[in-house]
Amino acid sequence: MKAVNKRNLTVIALVVFLAVLALWRNNPAESVSVFEQQNESIAGNAVKSGQLAPESTLQGDGGKTYTIGGPKEKAVLLNFWASWCEPCKMEAPELNALAEKYKDSLDIYGINVTSHDYKPNAERFIKKYSLTFPVMFDLKGDVFAQYHGIAFPTNVLIDKNGVISEIVLGLLTPEELEEKIKAVTEP
Known part of the structure; x- marks a missing residue:
């Protein structure tokens, strides 16, 4: 692994560790998980699990326009990514599968x-x-901002009714991601 990649992973790990530590120190007596606390503090009044996904329209690769939000025939996974993001590179083949x-x-x-x-x-x-x-392509970052994205990848699971099931910051194992998908796709 290149030194730059190792440095990037180290910086990401350090940022996550410090965020978790800060949240834990501020709320040590609560029984809410660290990641739920993190999502709550990041989101503030933003969209959260259990709320309707905001409606947005984005242009896709090849010029086609896509609408996000509202009821759909299938559940939806929004995967926010960047080309320089090492975890995004690791996740891409699994998302294809x-x-x-x-x-x-x-x-x-x-x-x-x-x-x-x-x-x-x-x-x-x-x-x-x-x-x-x-x-x-979220050219201005407006859709990413609606979900108060702060990390790559960020995955948003939305059920068929257009309700946000979960917002996941960072990389999950393939098994963890598939379990979350099963939860939103199975009746």
């Missing part, structure tokens, strides 16, 4: 947060990882 496995009950939308990226690099990422699901 999950898109194929759950194609009848789940739509995966990749959303490149282009305001934190460079569009030509994002386009190369799409080709390199042969992404099989629709990819959109």
Whole structure:
């Protein structure tokens, strides 16, 4: 692994550790998990689990327009990513596999947060990882901001009724992500 990649992973791990430590020190007596505390403090009055996903429209790779939010025929996984993000690179092949496995009950939308990226690099990422699901470009970061995104990847699970099931900051193991998908796709 290149020294730059190791440094990036070390910085990400340090930031997560410090955020968890700060949250724990501020609320040690509460029985809420650290990650629920983190999501609550980050989101403030923003969208949360149990609320309707905000409606947004983004243009995808190839010019097609996609609408996010509202009731759908399938559950939706929004995957916010950037081309320079190492965890996003690790997650991309698994997302392809999950898109194929759950194609009848789940739509995966990749959303490149282009305001934190460079569009030509994002386009190369799409080709390199042969992404099989629709990819959109959040050019100004407006949609990412609606979910108060602070980390890459950020995955948002939305049920068929358009209700946010969960917002996941950071990388999960393939098994953990699949369990969350099962929870939102199975009746």
